[in-house]
Amino acid sequence: ADDDECNNVTNICGEWANCSNTNGSYYCTCEPGFASTGQPRFQTNDGTRCADIDECAVVRQLCGPFSDCHNTNGAFYCTCQRDYSPSAGPRRFQPGSGTHCRGNHRDMANLTESRSMLAEIAAKTSGGELTSMEVISYVEALSLSSSWHFEGRGDMEATPSVINTTLTNLVEAVNNLVEKEELVAWTRMAEDLRENTVTKLLHSVEQGALALGRASSTPLQLDIRASEMELKLMTFDLAQDQLSVSMGGDHIQITPKASNGSVCVVFVRYDSLGDILKPSSDPGSADYSRFGGTGEITVNSQVPIDVDADVTNCAFWEYDLGTLQGHWATHGCERVLVNSSATTCSCDHLTHFAILMSSGRSNLVAHSNILTRITHEIQSTRTTIHKNLCCSLFMAEFIFLLFCSVIAGLLHYFFLAAFAWMCIEGIHLYLIVVGVIYNKGFLHRNFYIFGYGSPAVVVAISATLGSKYYGTDKVCWLSTENNFIWSFIGPACLIILVNLLAFGVIIYKVFRHTAVKKPEISHYENIRSCARGAMALLFVLGATWTFAVLHILHETTLTAYLFTIANTFQGMFIFIFLCVLSRKVQEEYYRLFKNVPCCFECLR
Incomplete structure (x- = not known):
């Protein structure tokens, strides 16, 4: 069996x-x-x-959008992500049950009057740190309220005071939603959802403001400002000879009509919306405006830019009124003028338009560190060069930090002086390595003439030809207009080139000399010794400033960080290589502290 x-x-x-x-x-x-x-x-x-x-790992999006999959022994279950809840049933569900995750939209149905709704939204959003779904919910509520503004409603009196109060509530509510503190909530949205929500917000503000303006029976002009936006509403007769209005750098010109009636114009400027609605090309900054009205118009906008920006486009946010899906477009807008201070765009249609740039001016935040202390100097030609190099760098940084508003010219001079002494350092090391015999006194005198005289000549010529280019409205430095900045970059690049050539010759000579004179030293030790010397020379000769040239030629975040880090620590590395690691300095410290019992062991 x-x-x-x-x-x-x-x-x-x-x-x-x-x-x-x-x-x-x-x-x-x-x-x-x-x-x-x-x-x-x-x-x-x-x-x-x-x-x-592990079903969750085998099948992507097993539970559907806005949900998380949780594996268990022999099974799995689904839950909704933050700000979402199941459409039906318990919190844990299976994908085949017909349950899906939907947003927790706020119920605003009880606010049946638009001013009450706007005031309520402004109050609820004033605390900051909203979630993504809260932002979406409030934008939905704003969209709902915009269709109620005085259109077909006889219970509201369209007086200037009522219009002003309602617009103030609208601006306050929208400002709370686009504050920089809410950027995290916007960035957590999927790109399509974020673009749709922003478009709905722009459209709601436009429709609400235009409806309020059209409800006024008298000419009206209101200007409402908040921390992140400004709204200007104007109404006037079409029969006027001159129909033009402005806000900041934006200007609108409307062709007069031989007919009765009025026109309503709305300007809206969003200061922080550029970070939310960036195009894929990463423009860096944008200025948005919306105009409403009738007839043929010309819109001009002037936005401060960096003249070195790789791409500057006049674009507008084009969207479908039915789906509120939008994209960047350029037709109907053109660049009229581009210079160092502004880009002027001209558009022949009603639009949310923007000046899109690939780069902008950086905010300069200065930090000062005490790197060295003053001690008794070691008398030699090299220490004289190092002392004057450090002095020029110190004066340049000191002036930059404390007196930036008045002395761009002195900054120009002392930075050039620093480069001149870097060049002298390279020349002096070259003379030592190749074995040139020179008169020390004669050389010192000429070093001083070149170190401080040549920068003075360059600055004097530059100031004579273009004194107006010293200092800008943004930074205390040379203007980029008419390539004036090259009065600094040109000499600096020349000195860097000379020092790089000297650096190559010095390293080659030292390596060959060590290999011939001290054959007992291994090839590896020889390379390591030369590498230490090369590191010191790179900072002393200013070779790290080549990162600045790279940043000018190819502006990227990497080159910006390399230049900032290398040159922020230039003084510190000069101190380490030329003072801390100097044999003479170490011997002097040994002599000074050798009789102190607590220090003798560590210095021996």
Whole structure:
């Protein structure tokens, strides 16, 4: 008779498996939710067992959008992400149950009057740190309220005071939603959802403001400002000879009409919306405006820019009124003028338009560190060069930090002086390495003439030809207009080139000299010794400033960081390589502290 192993042997197939008896044998299969580590039908004597199937890892988006999948032993379950809840049933659900995750939109239905709704939204959003779904919910509520503004409603008196109060509530509510503190909530949205929500917000503000303006029976002019936006509403007769209005750098010109009636114009400027609605090309900054009215118009906008920006486009946010899906477009807008202070765009249609740039002026934040202390100087030609190099760098940084508003010219001079002394350092090291015999006094005198005289000549010529280019409205430095900045970059690049050539000759000579004079030193030790010297020379000769040239030629975040880090620590590395690691300085410290018991052991 057949031996039924499945009944006679306890748990013969192990956990999560079912046993099936056959004539003279048996086989095991795994329960649902588990898979065999070997063949589908197996016996446990070969080490095969049943392991859990991680359904969440096998199938992407198993639970649907806005949900998370959680694996368990032999099964799994779904939950909704933050700000979302199941459409029906319990918090845990299966994807085949028909349940999906939907947003927790705020119920604003009880606010049936637009001013009450706007005031309520402004109050609820004033605390900051909104979630993504809260932002979406409030934008939906604003969209709902914009269609109610005085259109077909006889219970509201369209007086200037009522219009002003309602617009103030609208601006306050929208300002709270686009504050920089809410950028995290916007960036957590999917790109399509974010663009749709921003478009709905822009459209709601436009429609609400225009409806309020049209409800006024008298000419009106209101200007409402908040921390992140400004709204200007104007109404006037079409029969006027001159129909033009401005806000900041934006200007609108409307062709007069030989007919009665009025026109309503709305300007809206958003200061922080550029970070939310960036195009894929990463423009860096944008200025948005919206205009409403009738007839043929010309819109001009002037936005301060960096003249070195790689791309400057006049674009507008074009969207479908039905779906409120938008994209950047350029037709109907053109660049009229581009200079160092502004880009002027001209558009012949009603639009949310923007000046899109690939780069902008950086905010300069200065930090000062005390890197050295004054001690008794070591008398030599090299220390004289180092002392004057550090003095020029110190004066340049000191002036930049404390007196930036008045002395761009002195900054120009002392930075050039620093480069001049870097050049002198390279020349002096070259003379030492090649073995040139020179008169020390004569050389010192000429070093001073070149170190401080040549920068003075360059600055004097520059100031004579273009004194107006010293200092800008943004930074205390040379203007980029008419390439005036090259009065500094040109000499600096020339000195860097000279020092790089000197650096190459010096390293080659030192390496060859060490290899010939001290053959007992290994090739590896020779390379390591030269590398230490090369590191010191790179900072002393100003070779790290090549990162500035790279940043000018190819402006990227990497080159900006390399230039900032290398030159921020130039003074510190000069101090370390030329003072801390100097044998003469170490010997002097040894002599000074050798009789102090607590210091003798560490200095010995």
